[in-house]
Amino acid sequence: MRGFHYDKSRNQALLLVALFSLSVYLFFVHQRVREARLTVPPLTTGPEAQYAFKSAFREHADQHVENYLEGALVELRKRIAAENGGGYDPRKWPLKIWQHAPSGRVPGQYAPAVASWLEQNPGWNQTVIDDAAAAHFVRTVYGGVPEIVAAYEHPATRQVQRDLLRYLVLYVHGGLWAELDVFCRRPIYDWLAPPTNRRNKNAKNLWDTTANVVVGVDRDMPYASAETMRAWAWSRPYAFADHTILAKPFARPVRLAIARIVGHAAQIAGSAQPRFAGLFVDRDRPEISGEGAWTDTLIDTMSYHRSDLTWEAFADLVAPAVMPAADETAVVVLPVTYFANGQPHSAAGPFDAPQAAVSRTLRSRAWFF
CATH class of the missing domain: 1.20.5 (Single alpha-helices involved in coiled-coils or other helix-helix interfaces)
Structure with missing residues (x-):
């Protein structure tokens, strides 16, 4: 057949x-x-430095919404203070370390980095938050501000969820936030304590300032060429790190970051093409909720006493700087080697540089391994 x-x-x-x-x-x-x-992608320079940048999300910011959110967060602070018998001591830094692992289990490649925090900082309390605990926290603590809950849970803005969680936790609890791949190289107290050698015996202990936020430079390439910007996928040539942040509860920069991220998320959620919003969030995340948004927030906060403040004040920074901010507070800015060592740009220095406070053990580029 x-x-x-x-x-x-x-x-x-x-x-x-x-x-x-x-x-x-x-x-x-x-x-x-x-x-x-x-x-390594090309690292070439252009003819002029870029010390100022304004993202599209700031150009189209709804100031009315952001002001409303800031006001709601101030009321939340007052309510929490009343429930806790008067609030907290603004002179103290909470000895808390916060991290996030979606399932609650720390993947093996991150385990040494996560363990390093208590190894270097005995006596601190470390919490690794999972997705379920994070969602419960947001709904319970921020339930009175539905715009924040909506921004955290909206399908079109899920990519910014992790960034927003960072600030939501720090605003209420304070302490240190670190991504899972951040390795603590030396005790947190040593970051701002005066050197012990005799030459610097009169150096100031920066823990005794009015600062309520400590941040580090992550990228300092104001002369980067357009080719370098494209090759490295940078939205701007400079930025403060958002993978590691130390803050006191209810710090104004953190409050402003929440208001802005929620406002930016609302722009995405209200997009005329919501089906594609996720693609735009992924591409623009640094300016929506990442290091770009955090950098603008910090500079604007520190501009309270100096309206012409730009990145030029932080370019080539070699020692910690205490920058006056609003509400008679300050922001401590650490040089690039503290939080961003090991990078082949920004004069960041090697992983084992004396100034290195933390190191990111898993970067997206292979030369960091």
Whole structure:
């Protein structure tokens, strides 16, 4: 009988050939990807420095909404203070370390970094928040501000959820926030304590200032060329780190960051093409809720006493700087080597530089491994 004849041995041979070809193809793709990752993108400079930048989200910011959110957060502070018998001591830094792992389990590659915090800071309290605990926290503590809950839970802005959580936790509890891949290299107290050598015996202990936030420079490339900006996928040539932040409860920069991120998220959620909002969030996340949004928030906060403040004040920073801010507080800014060592740009210094306070153990680029 004529018809289709199934040749089992022939088809098995074809399958083996196909699998072998696929394996060879994937091997070469892997090699090309590895070579590309090991190649440092170009670091060229342009003719002029860029010390000021304004994102599209700030240009279209709804100031009315952000002011309302700030007011709601101030009322939340008052309510929490009343419930706790008068609030907190503004001179003290909470000895709390906060981190986030979606499932609650710390992946093996992050375990040494997570463990380093208590190894270097015995006596501190470390909490790793999972998604379920985070959602409960947001709904319970911030339930009276539905705009914040909506921004945290809206499907179109889920990519900013982790960034927003960072500030929501720090605003209420204070302490230190660190991403899972951040390795603590030396005790937190040493970051701002005066050097112990005799030459600096009169150095000021920066823990005794009116600062309520400590941040570090993450990128300092104001002369970066357009080619470098594209190659590194930077929205701006400078930024403060948001992977590690130390703050007192109810700090104004953190409050302002929440108001702005929620406002930016509202712009995305109200997009004319909500189906594609996630794509834009992924591309623009640094300016919506990431380091770009945090950088603008800090500079604007520190501009309270100096309206012309730009990144020029932080370029080539070599020692911690105490910057006056609103409400008779201050922000301590640490040089790039403290939080961003190991990068092949910004004169960041090596991982083991004496100034290194933390190091990111897993960067998106292969040269950090």
